[in-house]
Amino acid sequence: MHFAIVGAGIVGLCTAWELRQRGHTVTVYDPNPVSEASFAAAGMLAPVSEVVWDQPNLYPLMQRSKKLYPEFARSVAEASGMDVGYLTSETLVCAGDSADRVTLNELTELQEHIGQVHRLSAREARAMEPALGPGVVGAVHIPGDHQIDPRKFCAALLSLLGDAVVREAVEDVDKLTADHVIVAAGLAQIGGVPTLPVRPVYGDVLRLDVPEYLQPLVTRTVRAVVRGRPVYVVPRGDGTIVLGATSREDSPGVSAEGVHQLLRDAHHIIPGLWQCTINEMTARARPGSPDDVPMIGRVSEHVTVSTGYFRHGILLSVVGAKLTADIALGKPVDPETQRAIDPFRFKEHS
Incomplete structure (x- = not known):
C-alpha cells in the first residue's frame, strides 16, 4: 500500500x-x-x-x-x-523543600506500582550527583527512565x-x-x-553550554519539584544540558517569566547552572x-x-x-x- x-x-x-x-x-x-x-x-x-x-x-x-x-x-x-542520542542514563527526581518532599512522597507511592523506584535521602542524592545544592531535601532514583x-x-x-x-x-x-x-x-x-x-500547550525550553571545568555538571536526568513547580535538567553527551519546561496556554513566543522561573527553580536544585551559558531559548506548542x-x-x-x-x-x-x-x-x-x-x-x- x-x-x-x-x-x-x-x-x-x-x-x-x-x-x-x-x-x-x-x-x-x-x-x-x-x-x-x-x-x-x-x-x-x-x-x-x-x-x-x-x-x-x-x-x-x-x-x-x-x-x-x-x-x-x-x-x-x-x-x-x-x-540517535539514546542514553540509558537514569533519572533522579528531587524535592526542593519539605512541602515538595511530601508531594514527591505521595507521587512515589504511585510510581512504585509502575517501575523500579528507590527513595533517597538528600545526602544519598548528593553522593550520586555532587552538583545538587543544599536546597535538595530528598530524592527518588528511577534507573529505568532514560532519554x-x-x-x-x-x-x-x-x-x-x-x-x-x-x-x-x-x-x-x-x-x-x-x-x-x-x-x-x-x-x-x-x-x-x-x-x-486539540489545544496548544506552550512550553519554554532552554539549552545551555556547560563550562569545560564543570563537565559533566550532572550525569543523569535531574527532575525536581520546587515550590510545587516541576523542572528538569537533561544532560547531553556533548556536555550541554536541556532545561525545561513551562506549561502554559497563553501565547506563542518565549516567555520572560517562564525563562526566569526555569532558571530560578533549576538553580535551587543545581547552583552550578549559574556558571553556564544560554545558547538557545525555544517555545513550541504541544498538541494536547x-x-x-x-x-x-x-x-x-x-x-x-x-x-x-x-x-x-x-x-x-x-x-x-x-x-x-x-x-x-x-x-x-x-x-x-x-x-x-x-x-x-x-x-x-x-
Missing part, C-alpha cells in the same frame, strides 16, 4: 519508518520537518517519573512505548549509520526516508493520491479531517487532548489521525507509530487501548 503522511514531526516520521519496515510505500508531507514540538523537546523517556494521578489510560501506553524504544531506536541507528535526543533521532529518520519527505504543505487530504492518508500534523487543521479537540491521551484512529475509510500527544510525544512516538500503522492497515487493536485513544471519545461527554 501507498501511505501519505501529513506531518514530519517525530510521530509522523516514526509512523513512516514503521510502515516502510512493514513493506509499504510512504510519502511524508511537511513544509518544515521537525520544526515544532519535536524540535524543542528534551526527549525524556520517563514513564515512571512522568506518571501523575488520575491518568490510568496513559500509564499503559507510556510503559509499552518505553519497552519498544530500545529496539526501535537501534534499528534506526543501524539503518542510518547515525547516532533520547529528538533532534538526532529525527535527523536519522529524515535521512532514512530521503526523497519520501516532500517539503510541501497539505491543505486538504482529498487532494492526495494514496491508498490511505495518515494525519500526524499536531495542531494543524487539514481539510477533509474532522475538527478534533482534553485528557492528555493521544487521539489515534480512523476518521473516515481512507484517513487515520494521530495527534494529541501533549507532553509525551517523544516517549509515545514509538507505540503511537505502531498503533497508527495497525489501525491504518485494518489490523486489530485491543479493545481497551482502542477506547482510550479513540479520536471521537470526547463526543460522549459533549
Whole structure:
C-alpha cells in the first residue's frame, strides 16, 4: 500500500519508518520537518517519573512505548549509520523543600506500582550527583527512565526516508493520491479531517553550554519539584544540558517569566547552572487532548489521525507509530487501548 503522511514531526516520521519496515510505500508531507514540538523537546523517556494521578489510560501506553524504544531506536541507528542520542542514563527526581518532599512522597507511592523506584535521602542524592545544592531535601532514583535526543533521532529518520519527505504543505487530504492518508500534523487543521479537540500547550525550553571545568555538571536526568513547580535538567553527551519546561496556554513566543522561573527553580536544585551559558531559548506548542491521551484512529475509510500527544510525544512516538500503522492497515487493536485513544471519545461527554 501507498501511505501519505501529513506531518514530519517525530510521530509522523516514526509512523513512516514503521510502515516502510512493514513493506509499504510512504510519502511524508511537511513544509518544515521537525520544526515544532519535536524540535524543542528534551526527549525524556520517563514513564515512571512522568506518571501523575488520575491518568490510568496513559500509564499503559507510556510503559509499552518505553519497552519498544530500545529496539526501535537501534534499528534506526543501524539503518542510518547515525547516532540517535539514546542514553540509558537514569533519572533522579528531587524535592526542593519539605512541602515538595511530601508531594514527591505521595507521587512515589504511585510510581512504585509502575517501575523500579528507590527513595533517597538528600545526602544519598548528593553522593550520586555532587552538583545538587543544599536546597535538595530528598530524592527518588528511577534507573529505568532514560532519554533520547529528538533532534538526532529525527535527523536519522529524515535521512532514512530521503526523497519520501516532500517539503510541501497539505491543505486538504482529498487532494492526495494514496491508498490511505495518515494525519500526524499536531495542531494543524487539514481539510477533509474532522475538527478534533486539540489545544496548544506552550512550553519554554532552554539549552545551555556547560563550562569545560564543570563537565559533566550532572550525569543523569535531574527532575525536581520546587515550590510545587516541576523542572528538569537533561544532560547531553556533548556536555550541554536541556532545561525545561513551562506549561502554559497563553501565547506563542518565549516567555520572560517562564525563562526566569526555569532558571530560578533549576538553580535551587543545581547552583552550578549559574556558571553556564544560554545558547538557545525555544517555545513550541504541544498538541494536547482534553485528557492528555493521544487521539489515534480512523476518521473516515481512507484517513487515520494521530495527534494529541501533549507532553509525551517523544516517549509515545514509538507505540503511537505502531498503533497508527495497525489501525491504518485494518489490523486489530485491543479493545481497551482502542477506547482510550479513540479520536471521537470526547463526543460522549459533549
